[in-house]
Amino acid sequence: MAEVLDDDEIEQNLPEGWERDGDEIVRTYEFDDYLQGISFVSDVGEVAEEEFHHPEIVVGYKEVEVRLTTHDAGGITDLDMRLADLFNDEF
Numbered sequence: 470m471a472e473v474l475d476d477d478e479i480e481q482n483l484p485e486g487w488e489r490d491g492d493e494i495v496r497t498y499e500f501d502d503y504l505q506g507i508s509f510v511s512d513v514g515e516v517a518e519e520e521f522h523h524p525e526i527v528v529g530y531k532e533v534e535v536r537l538t539t540h541d542a543g544g545i546t547d548l549d550m551r552l553a554d555l556f557n558d559e560f
C-alpha cells in the first residue's frame with residue numbers, strides 16, 4: 470500500500486497549479502460555460518478510471534474543483550501526486 474507523505478515531501482512534490490488542503494491536494498479549473506465543466510468531469514473520470522485512483526470532483530458554475538487523497542492510506546500519497554501530474558499533462 471502507498472505510504473502517506475510527510476509535510477516536506479508534499480511541499481516538495483506538489484505539482485504545478487495544485488495546493489494542499491489538509492489531507493488532500495486540490496486544483497480548481499475554470500471554464501467559459503457550465504457544460505464545458507461537465508465535459509471536463511467526464512474526461513477526468515476516464516483518466517481516473519484508467520489509473521484506478523479517483524478524485525472527489527465538485528462542479529460549480531464555470532468551475533470544477535478536483536480533490537485528491539488516498540483513502541486506503543488515510544492521506545496524501547505518491548498516487549495522488551502521480552495522478553495530479555497526469556492531469557496536468559492531459560488537461
Ligand SMILES: C[C@H](O)[C@H](O)[C@H]1CNC2=NC(N)=NC(=O)C2=N1
Nearest residue numbers: 521522523524538539540541542
Ligand atoms: C479498494 C480501493 O477502493 C481501490 O483500491 C481504490 C479505488 N480508488 C481510489 N481512489 C482514491 N482516491 N483513493 C483510494 O484509496 C482508492 N482506492
